[in-house]
Amino acid sequence: MAPTININDVVFVKEVSEEELKPNDIITFRSDNSIITHRIVEVMEKNNRIIYTTKGDNNNTEDTDRAYFQDIEGKYIGKIPKIGLILSFLKNKIVFIITIIILIICIMYQRKKISNKIKRKEKRIKWEREIKNKSKT
Numbered sequence: 001m002a003p004t005i006n007i008n009d010v011v012f013v014k015e016v017s018e019e020e021l022k023p024n025d026i027i028t029f030r031s032d033n034s035i036i037t038h039r040i041v042e043v044m045e046k047n048n049r050i051i052y053t054t055k056g057d058n059n060n061t062e063d064t065d066r067a068y069f070q071d072i073e074g075k076y077i078g079k080i081p082k083i084g085l086i087l088s089f090l091k092n093k094i095v096f097i098i099t100i101i102i103l104i105i106c107i108m109y110q111r112k113k114i115s116n117k118i119k120r121k122e123k124r125i126k127w128e129r130e131i132k133n134k135s136k137t
Contacts, residue, residue, distance in 0.1 A: 001026070001037055001057045005076075008084035011037055013074030018050055021069075026076035027054070029067040037076065038063060 004026065005011060013028045021027065021040060028037045029052075038054035041062055045051070052067040090096050 001039070004057055005037060005079055006081065008088070009079045009081050010083045010087070011076060012078045012080075013037075014077050015073075016075045018069045021052065021072070021075065027052070027067070028073040028076065029054070029071045030073065031063075031065050031067070031071065035073065036063075 011028060021043065023040050023043060025040050026037060027040060028035060030036075036054070038056045040052050041055045042053040043050060044053070050069055052069075052072070053062050054067055055062040090099060
């Protein structure tokens with residue numbers, strides 16, 4: 001689907017009614033055990049069923065398998081470029097665990113930093129009160 005959608009882009013789709021789908025729309029649909037995101041090139045009716053012919057933007061030929069409405073997950077509404085790299089990287093269990101540990105350490109560090117800041121502020125306020133009380137006497 002390049003250049004519209006590149007490898008490792010995460011795609012967002014929304015459910016739509018059958019009447020909303022038309023040629024040139026990009027759809028995500030199931031075919032066998034795969035999820036495919038391609039552009040509709042033709043909408044036709046056969047035996048009282050709507051059939052969608054699709055094609056990837058970078059492909060020379062149309063898809064051989066046709067999509068039916070019940071196979072469609074949704075219509076393309078947007079993408080986040082390259083986020084799939086991070087998701088595929090995190091599929092590795094060791095990398096995932098290390099990432100979680102690093103996040104926990106970062107959160108604990110930030111909490112400690114904030115706690116220390118609050119303690120310093122409380123000491124300063126106490127010190128300022130003592131100075132004011134001494135100057136009044």
